[in-house]
Amino acid sequence: MKGEAPPAGAAAAAPAAAAAAPVAAAGGPVRDLDAESAKFGVRRTLLERGMFARARKDGTAVPAMAGAVAAAAPAAGQAAPAAVGGPPPVSGPPPGVRTQRLLTVVKAGAIQGTTREPQDKVNVWPHLLAIEFVALLVMLALLTLMSAFIDAPLLEFANFNEQPNPSKAPWYFLGLQELLAYFDPQVAGVLLPTFGMIALMFIPYVDRNPSVRPSDRKLAIAIFTVFFMASSILTIFGSFFRGPGFNFVFPWRDGIFFDDLKTLLE
Template identity: 55%
Template structure:
């Protein structure tokens, strides 16, 4: 609890001493009551009821109009005021009803504090990292192009179909599925199911966390999709020979141009 300042303690002690030095108001109570009785503005039955309440009696009091009024029974709860000479219930030393409990330092009523959130600004935290990643990818492609010879092929001969005839690498997965399933299944059904599954993944996995260990369902769906497509592309690129038949690249050679 906060300590009470010394000047407030001295002021409270002086007020108590002053109240003890004042004469008791009991002697002046009756003249004041007689004075009030002589005042025609206060009805007589109210004065009589006040006297009966101060005296703590339950006796009937005669009213000016000839009726009878019963004094209010207050018991130990009602305390007589200073005019009756009594001390209010719950009063402190010297009859004071006010006490100084503590002194509270001034401050704001509402202490508003910013709630920390797990978020950062797009610039520079995200865009700076993406820019560095783009530079790294560009440097990797540049170095790769130095060591890997990738010339343009000769003009296509319409009278001679190459064997095997392979699609670009990003379509080799689809071409590989055409060797296993009906064209309707390989070209429409399976790719459509995969795309719908990827579209519905954010709605099925509503976890707001961006940590991979907390997003097992979404991570599993994406991993299965990538691995399925990567395996098909690798098989179509390195394990398919003339007639698009299955071959072993370390036995019959590589039928794919990088």
């Protein structure tokens, strides 16, 4: 018994259905590019380019787009576009056309907001140490020039039978020597210098005011002024106003009894 031949219409529709099946299977989920464009604030054309570029990179089919599904699907009784002989798909851009690829989309607030505040600080090395080294070289050159033009001869050999009167310390110790005329040696030579050195060491831990304006540092400036003026007055008195026996004298009447200063003036 011979089988009946299928109708001509069914035979013509079979290739079209077979050709349309891969397109529908490869389409996957439908993307609503209009909704994504309104949500992220990105133009629809950029989203389409990104979708096509991702499909080419991964080697997958391009997802279907809402609004284009009906146009892409063949109507009833028509052949699918794949069954109709047409030009092959273009694998690359036309000559002279430069393509761009959309990597990602970032909201403006995520890249414009800054959380780190600028700091007016620098590292100790090399910024601070370089400046201090240059200052050291400048001071060394200045002292070398002073030693070449200013004479500082040594005194004669010490004679134990003839002691200088008055016997004064170097100028940077004359303030402490002047204190010996007012206080006990234990206080003037031990307690007060020790207290001064400890106070200098504790200054960075006590004074934490970052301001450099004088109006914001009245207490610190007042304390520094008192100690600076006190040490200056003691040094000046010990240099100019102390004569034989370390007694009080007037330098403009009795003379200057300070060997280092007399040598410099001569």
